[in-house]
Amino acid sequence: MMDTLNSKNILNFLNKWGVILAVILIILFFTFSLPDLFLTSSNIINILRSISIVTIIAVGLTISLSVNGFDLSVGSAATVSSSLIISFFVWYNMPFGIALPLAILLTLIIAGINAFLIVKVKIPDLFATLSTMFIFEGVAMTYTGGGSISVGMPKLDGSPTTGKLPELFLKLGQTPWIIIIMLISVFLVHLFLNHSKHGRYMYMIGGNQEAARLSGIPVKKYRALAYVLSTFFAALGGIVLASYVGSSQINAGSGYLMPAVAAAFIGSSFAGHGKPNAIGTFVGAVLVGVLENGLVMMSVPYYSLNIVKGTVLALALASTYYSQKKF
Template sequence: MNELLHEPKTEPKPNTERHASGKRLLRFLNDWGIVLAILALIVFFAVTAPSFLQGANLINILRSISIVTIIAIGLTVSLTVNGFDLSVGSTATFASSLVVSFFVWYSLPLGLSIGLAILIALSVALVNVLLIVKFKIPDLFATLATMFIFEGVAMTYTGGGSISAGMPRLDGTPTVGMIPEAFLKISQAPWIILIMLAVVAVTHLFLNHTRHGRFLYIIGGNPEAAHLTGIPVHRYRALAYAIAGLLAAVGGILLASQVGSSQINAGSGYLMPAVAAAFIGSSFAGQGKPNALGTLVGACLVGILENGLVMLSVPYYSLNIIKGLVLALALATTYYRFRKK
């Protein structure tokens, strides 16, 4: 009887311990894989390109990712409501064309030009809200339509050409307006980096430490349950797309400042890096959801990769292949993790 009452405890099986250790390792890699990848890239490029770790190059990387990060943060906010804004690149192009035209064609002052450009560019977000919230068109299709519409609007507005100081209008009318020096300086270090960090910090606080940010996440998780709890779902979805449009417009204005002119479809090249940064960042620190800090880290990964490959003399026309592979890998790991849950 005593032997039955005091049975020896069975030791855990080695296979069970190995399985648990394997799960902990996979969880760690899912949570911190981005940081590990960044560290691995830094070590690799530091060895293969000795000038990679120079202070000037590191500042150049931060400056190069600033516009992508700002646009990606707006895209991240749209993702919080389980949306997806494909029109951010066209919004950036539209804002870039507007602000330069206000300087060169109409000789408007700095503050008025930037304010008007942002206000008019928000019409893209207004159309998105109309199509998605009012007409119930799926986000992907609606923003794909607005992407083409406002890409065409921007090209029509500029006559299919670029706008720069001293360049006459399409009808031959001379222009006398100049791009202010103060405007050109905002895209230089450290100002553009500080703007990027401010956008990331404000968005992080908004999403994680305010009632409105929590509502956005709740809507993204289950819109029907959010509606039943009294959250105005349509209003917050409209807010998410308005923020996405606002930050895309800011990114377009910074792009115009960086280039010093308005170029055809200048913002379209920022869509894929912004998407990559937003999706890569969703797995940062195990959050498993769109977040501002993760998007910044994702943009750093893309920026470091691109900068290092350029320093290794990889042809520019091959960079999109590698960035596309990084995006595919990020999407694969993200959706695989969600399905496992």
């Protein structure tokens, strides 16, 4: 009997704090393996900078997961917003105060289409956002002519451009601003989900949609809102990415989808929440970022990194769902 209780307590502890323990163990491993390189202030800042865009996109994805949805279109939304804002500066000489909100507003069209397909047409979230992922990847490539956009490059019709990237815009992708934007995003989503009635409604919808409806919660409204907010943070991530790179690249946001998914799912088990949460998502992003940074410093080939990240995600999911089944 005591052995059973002890094993349950151990499993429960690991389920709550396994992600934190994993981060600590990985940091200790790389610190001893790379004594003068890994645990330095410059490398810590480098890790935080490297996970900033992933985390911004991932906290938006976390909101869609809170209503038991799944937004696969966040990578395409990031690509669209990065393409739009660079083109506004380079092609149309727009000021920063107009280009930024306009790029976000136009990217939110993706959220409107997602909400229509999911809430009105009742297509399952996964399939609806998979469709819009491909559609808006194509839209972004068509808009840019299948190429990148950077300062000095001519328009698609061959006419010259004179637009420049504003200094204020370029600061968004620089340290410390890129890290500050990430931390503010995490903080705001944490407050929204955990300390507002709207976040609590979303968690109720994610837990039992029919019970939430019978309780008087406007389920359709909040499911649509979840996709609007998910797309908003994806658009913000795409704009920060464009600032960081200084140009618009082909399918630039697609590479952030899987890391964002990994961070959100790994973070679901943080502190025993058993549900998507912003702080856990940030910790999940740190776990993936620390692991990737350390492996790169140990000269592990870049093409092998996905094996490790996929394994970490599988272990995190196994821990979460196995514990939920047992307890």
